[in-house]
Amino acid sequence: MEFTSTDGERRWAAVVRASAEVVVGLDFDGTLAPIVDDPAQAHIHDDAGDVLVSLAAQVRAVAVVTGRPARQALALGGLEEVGNAIGDAGKDLYLFGQYGNERWSSTNRRVVGPRPPAGxxxxxxxxxxxxxxxxxxxxxxxxxxxxxxxxxxxxxxxxxxxxxxxxxxxxxxxxxxxxxxxxxxxxxxxSPGMNKGVAVRTLVDELDAGGFVFAGDDLGDLEAFDAVDVLAADGMPTLLVASSSDEQGALVDRADVVVPGPDGVLDLLRRLTDEAAATRA
Structure with missing residues (x-):
């Protein structure tokens, strides 16, 4: 994991201190799942489930925010099983599919979404x-x-x-x-009107978040980065994470931390889990 500036290190420390109030938002493809030629085969990283369950015990909530249909992300990520384990620990897993147009959570286990857009x-x-x-x-x-x-x-x-x-x-x-x-x-x-930035603001409002971490890899995550920047300007502890690769570095210049793909994202989440737990020891 590579901080892009001393501000990145400071923001990391602030997020760790506020971890009990922090919501962690994660893109799916390129962040939790490796990029593959066939989108239908983009299964979540083998270690991701265990990492998310451990992380959820230390933060306010964990949310997957993806352009994929919610049911597809649930299947490819095994997220219903992950949600069961997180729920057993008294926490929640949220899934925002199709950039936030669809919603699912480990407490409300049905996908809710609008009709297809006109046109x-x-x-x-x-x-x-x-x-x-x-x-x-x-x-x-x-x-x-x-x-x-x-x-x-x-x-x-x-x-x-x-x-x-x-x-x-x-x-x-x-x-x-x-x-x-x-x-x-x-x-x-x-359809217009919904994007990952709206999903970030919804999570903050509904969960009364006191901090926000967002990890993404692609242009579709820019609105989420913009929303987190607004939260930071208002004084909230925040951290922006770019999951980078040889073929994709769209978010590197915007991030506080750059990591090498899903492996790097999971390493960062493990570190966040460990340091957050240490603050309560």
Whole structure:
């Protein structure tokens, strides 16, 4: 784990002191689960469940905040079992799926979410024609119920395909009153008004948080970073963690701490757990 400045070290110490009131928010892909070519195979890190259960005993709550559909994240993360163990310790696990449009918790074990956005079905019908025109017909299109994601990772030159597709999909989305969330070799189209920053503020308000840690790896986490920065400016103990890799460093310049992928995230959470416990010994 690498602090980006002396401010990062100071913020770490403040979060440890306030750990009993801290909410820890975690992205899924690239943060708790390694990035893989097939999104359906992005299972949570083997050690993550045990680490989250230990962490939950030392903080106000743990929350997974992801662009994935909630049910998909529950399955790939084994999060219902993790939630059982956290609940047995008298704490809660929260899951915000589809950037916060869907919610699940270890105490309210059903996924709650809105209807699909108006315009999404028409967007999906028009999408294949756009992909063919841009020589990207083989892109993997993932329907999420409340959103649709176009993955370029499997294409021969995924970076070039991404650059060709992004402005065209932004224009098509705009015509249907939808918004675009670009990520690592993926362009997601969904309804406006919800993002990970809103999820952060919801957690703070509902849990009366006295501190916040957020770990993410990609552009979709920027709104969460922005929300945490506002909390820090208001005097709350906070920490921003970038899960970085050779192919992704979008958040490094914004983070207080940089760690090497999911392995590094789990090492940081173990350290937070240990130092938080030591403050109460």
């Amino acid at each position: 999404l079905a028409t967007f999906e019908r028009e999408l294949p024609r756009v992909l063919r025109r841009l020589d990207a017909a083989q892109a993997h299109v993932e329907g999420k119920g409340l959103a649709v994601a176009v993955h370029t990772r499997r294409l021969p030159d995924d970076d070039a395909a991404f650059e060709r597709l992004l402005p065209e999909l932004e224009e098509l989305a705009h015509r249907h009153d939808l918004v675009v969330e670009p990520g690592r070799s993926v362009i997601e189209v969904r």
